[in-house]
Amino acid sequence: MLDTQSDEGYITADGRKIGGVAMEMRNITLRFGGVVAIKDISFDIRWGEIRAIIGPNGAGKSSMLNVISGFYHPQEGEVIYKGYKRPKMKPYQVARQGIARTFQNIALFEGMSVLDNIMTGRMHHMKANMLQQALWWGRASREEDENREQVEKIIDFLEIQHIRKTPVARLPYGLKKRVELARALAAEPSILLLDEPMAGMNVEEKEDMCRFILDVNDEFGTTTVLIEHDMGVVMDLSDRVVVMDYGKKIGDGTPDEVRGNEDVIRAYLGVSHD
Amino acid sequence: MLYREAGDFKTSYVADSQTFPIKFDRFGYYAILAIAFLGIPLVINDYWANSIVVPFLIYTIAALGLNILIGYCGQLSLGTGAFMAVGAYGSYKLMTAFPELNIIFVIIAAGVITAGVGVLFGLPSLRIKGFYLAVATLAAQFFLIWLFTRQAWFYNYSPTGMISAPTREVFGFPVTGPRASAVSMYMICLCFLVASAWLARNLTRGTLGRQWMAIRDMDIAAEIIGVNPLMAKLTAFAVSSFLIGISGALLFTVYLGAAEAGEAFGIDKSFLVLFMVIIGGLGSIFGAFAGAAFLIVGPVMLKLLLVNTLGWPTDLAAHLEIMIIGALILVFLIVEPHGIAALWRTIKEKLRLWPFPY
Numbered sequence A: 001m002l003d004t005q006s007d008e009g010y011i012t013a014d015g016r017k018i019g020g021v022a023m024e025m026r027n028i029t030l031r032f033g034g035v036v037a038i039k040d041i042s043f044d045i046r047w048g049e050i051r052a053i054i055g056p057n058g059a060g061k062s063s064m065l066n067v068i069s070g071f072y073h074p075q076e077g078e079v080i081y082k083g084y085k086r087p088k089m090k091p092y093q094v095a096r097q098g099i100a101r102t103f104q105n106i107a108l109f110e111g112m113s114v115l116d117n118i119m120t121g122r123m124h125h126m127k128a129n130m131l132q133q134a135l136w137w138g139r140a141s142r143e144e145d146e147n148r149e150q151v152e153k154i155i156d157f158l159e160i161q162h163i164r165k166t167p168v169a170r171l172p173y174g175l176k177k178r179v180e181l182a183r184a185l186a187a188e189p190s191i192l193l194l195d196e197p198m199a200g201m202n203v204e205e206k207e208d209m210c211r212f213i214l215d216v217n218d219e220f221g222t223t224t225v226l227i228e229h230d231m232g233v234v235m236d237l238s239d240r241v242v243v244m245d246y247g248k249k250i251g252d253g254t255p256d257e258v259r260g261n262e263d264v265i266r267a268y269l270g271v272s273h274d
Numbered sequence B: 001m002l003y004r005e006a007g008d009f010k011t012s013y014v015a016d017s018q019t020f021p022i023k024f025d026r027f028g029y030y031a032i033l034a035i036a037f038l039g040i041p042l043v044i045n046d047y048w049a050n051s052i053v054v055p056f057l058i059y060t061i062a063a064l065g066l067n068i069l070i071g072y073c074g075q076l077s078l079g080t081g082a083f084m085a086v087g088a089y090g091s092y093k094l095m096t097a098f099p100e101l102n103i104i105f106v107i108i109a110a111g112v113i114t115a116g117v118g119v120l121f122g123l124p125s126l127r128i129k130g131f132y133l134a135v136a137t138l139a140a141q142f143f144l145i146w147l148f149t150r151q152a153w154f155y156n157y158s159p160t161g162m163i164s165a166p167t168r169e170v171f172g173f174p175v176t177g178p179r180a181s182a183v184s185m186y187m188i189c190l191c192f193l194v195a196s197a198w199l200a201r202n203l204t205r206g207t208l209g210r211q212w213m214a215i216r217d218m219d220i221a222a223e224i225i226g227v228n229p230l231m232a233k234l235t236a237f238a239v240s241s242f243l244i245g246i247s248g249a250l251l252f253t254v255y256l257g258a259a260e261a262g263e264a265f266g267i268d269k270s271f272l273v274l275f276m277v278i279i280g281g282l283g284s285i286f287g288a289f290a291g292a293a294f295l296i297v298g299p300v301m302l303k304l305l306l307v308n309t310l311g312w313p314t315d316l317a318a319h320l321e322i323m324i325i326g327a328l329i330l331v332f333l334i335v336e337p338h339g340i341a342a343l344w345r346t347i348k349e350k351l352r353l354w355p356f357p358y
């Protein structure tokens, strides 16, 4: 199946256009002392696709996302982004290159309002210098208004108008996850990384979140990397799936392909471990 | 007129993000400004200027500065006294080296110098956090005071080891030195305070302020979503020290007139400003005002009450004053750990819904 996809991309069954390779992970190995979190894994992410990473607990999924965000630096292997090998860089530099993310354990700024949290996501679109900001003059005030407008669009899109001014600390779990998605979207990322965006949600919240992820991908063509435990969700949402187990890649392909993969079935049925 | 947002519709995001979204607040703010600029100068005398008003204005600037560092950026500092000393000694060196330079520029330049020193001593914040950083800033406190008391160049080799401010004028009115009147002292401090508060407000409501708060609330997540921690922390140290430097320069030139680093800018000053920030409310511009008012006006009011009204002996009153203020701080922190600003917000929220709480 993968061989039949040309480098320029392909059209999915539901008519979305998937482009060429946006990012390629080449032979990534990541160790923490004696623990090998990722063992020689390679895969690629194409423009416009929803790429899922699945696997049992401790498989190394979050670690892989952290490698992509530049928070962990793998001992071996390289990250190719937009056709170039990415030099070792700090997480904020990676973010500046158009990679935004959410976290497995919500990492919102608890002391700030929902609006301020989402506005923080837009910092790379705000270029006023410190003096202009101090005097609220010229670029500073203009940028604030322009970016507020963009943020309001995201707020409408994710249906969180009613909590705009609420301090984040007061929000229930499900809404926090949504605000975190909003903050990531505010960056207008080229690649969006979502670490278990639906964990701990009830059915209704999960459905909403699924819809948002699909809509974002549909409307803005945002390339999305998604870690999720709920197999039903993964099968519904993703174009291609990487399956990890004990730091190794044991499957890679369309949802149907990985579902039929022996290793994957074994890992999930808990034959090798529980 | 009821205290309401209703009927006060925002037609644009500009209006929505302004400092005082409620009309009543905006009105109150203009009224206070009018009283401060037009009313108080008519009635102020030497006693009120020296005992309450001028120190309140000056310490509020310092509290604004420290609040940016601790309250907005989450970096603990105990070096406030020393940074005020940098402002004071900076202004002294500038005044004596360039007698022609207008005092306004001297004070601003002293702030800039302090900003530089603050950035230097802020560098450890990139590696250490919390109490460890506090200890590092404590080292800055002792080192700088040592420098100003032992290196004679800083006090121009004066035999007393003190620095004293020569007379300087603004628009022909002396604002420093023995001939400065209460009104001119008051006005120059007020202008600096209003400008400082405006600056602090602008910086904290924009993208830089949000980056500071992001570092404060969760530094690792902040960095992963794109905040450069180096930039955020050092700008916070710079802005904070700038304001603290201005406060120190004003304290020395306008208020004290003569000073010696160890006595005027010791560790007790660091704690005084820290208490102001904590009692007033971390991460709140209003909190800086409230905290400074509490700790400057409070003791004087107590003294007036105990000595002048009740006729107690001065030394007994002084001891009691410390105990009462200390007790009040404790009570306050237990009742409302987020400071006067939070208390005020709660009251306003209740007021907004009053008389129908649902």
Ligand SMILES: Nc1ncnc2c1ncn2[C@@H]1O[C@H](COP(=O)(O)OP(=O)(O)OP(=O)(O)O)[C@@H](O)[C@H]1O
Binding pocket: A032, A035, A036, A037, A055, A056, A057, A058, A059, A060, A061, A062, A063, A064, A104
């Ligand atoms: N900072 C770290 N220091 C040491 N070990 C780590 C660190 N981060 C991850 N690990 C280890 O790496 C392995 C993979 O962890 P990771 O969080 O990537 O798994 P995961 O697939 O996301 O699991 P889960 O489904 O539970 O979120 C685990 O054994 C974990 O203990």
Ligand SMILES: [Mg+2]
Binding pocket: A061, A062, A063, A104, A195
């Ligand atoms: Mg994980």
